[in-house]
Amino acid sequence: MAQKSFTASVNAFRDKTKAQMRDVFSEAVQDVIETAQQPKARGGRMPVDTGNLRNSLASGLNGSFGAPSAGGYIVTLSQLEIGDIAQFAWTAPYARRMELGFFGTDSLGRTYEQPGNHFVGAAAAQWPQFVAKWAARVK
Template identity: 50%
Template sequence: MAKTFTASLAGLCDQAKGNMRHIMRESVQDVLEAAQTPQPKAAIRGGPPEQGKIPVDTSELINSLTVDGAQGADAYVVKIAGMELGDVMEFAWTADHAARIEYGFVGTDSLGREYEQEGAHFVGANAARFSEFVEKRAAEVKK
């Protein structure tokens, strides 16, 4: 039996919403996975940080990721799986030195140590790639 125009249109709308939800979830996950991509220890100790990668020396920073109350290196996985279109998800790296690693720091800290540290921009560099991730995921859906 042939579908009515209304039923066909409703089916297309449901499919489009499903595709949009998939693209949104995968793109947000791409940003967080990229931000959580570790920079090798050798690079950390040998020079400036690799832009867009999280420096991992003791794992304190990478494990400090908090997503809507859940904490841990992969805390985002379950939270993203439950996201719906229009939801807002808050994430943060809560280690004391997270901002210094992200933005860099030049000067003397509260313990009198001198720093001239370039920022790794592991959050900002990857958040700026969100549109790239969306385009990539949308192209996958078109196939």
Template identity: 40%
Template sequence: MSSPNLSFSAQVEAWVAESKTRMTAVMRESAQRVISDMQTPDKAGGRMKVVTGFLRASLQASIGTPANAMTQRPIKGQTYEFAAGEVALVIAGAELGDMIYATYGAAYARRLEYGFVGQDSLGRTYNQVGKAFVRSAAQKWGQIVAQVSTELKARVNGQS
């Protein structure tokens, strides 16, 4: 890091810029991994029940304010694919200090996350246990940041 051709203040400035770049990379990759964890189907070791893919496909990412949610309903008999690239683009545009929101647009997302006992607005009766696919992924934030940081340090130090 130190260079005999740079003044001390220039060296500190370069170190700060490099640190900010690395912190941003850790934040972005960690956010991507948390969302990936949220989106992992139960059949692949995750917590999200996937039948048609509609819930997964309804995920929207945004910076600063959450997207409008809980309004979309699937079309009977149709299957859906998650557009991961759209979420990745939002995360790629995030800067340190930004709040990244991952919001499900499926009308039934909260019911699957938290569970639901009782009658819905259509008169159907449920006794559904929550899957906690969002909460469990969010609880791993610190662990994921530590893992990503370790991987980045190894890469910077030429160990991978």
């Protein structure tokens, strides 16, 4: 009888740990996305004029993407399980230029000297802090 009790205890610990890992991962990813989506006008790095860039965020799990929307990533995170591959991308045609900048002449002959905003890179660089914050809160 003691063996069954011990096994049940180990299984309960395993299940609780998996749930905690999922919660920490999900909350930390949400922090990264929300930080990346933060407009410059509110202290963030994302340039916002019409909102098209913010609303072009698409997300998905395991190679499947949903339609772009500013808050659609919440649905993706709610379905996330340990072992899944979560992906997030801003799909506006100019998103890459807004992130990395562009210097030179484009295919239409327009010349640019546009520095990058690094809204994604700067948010992703905070990953260790976000994980540590949520790991300390999850019990």
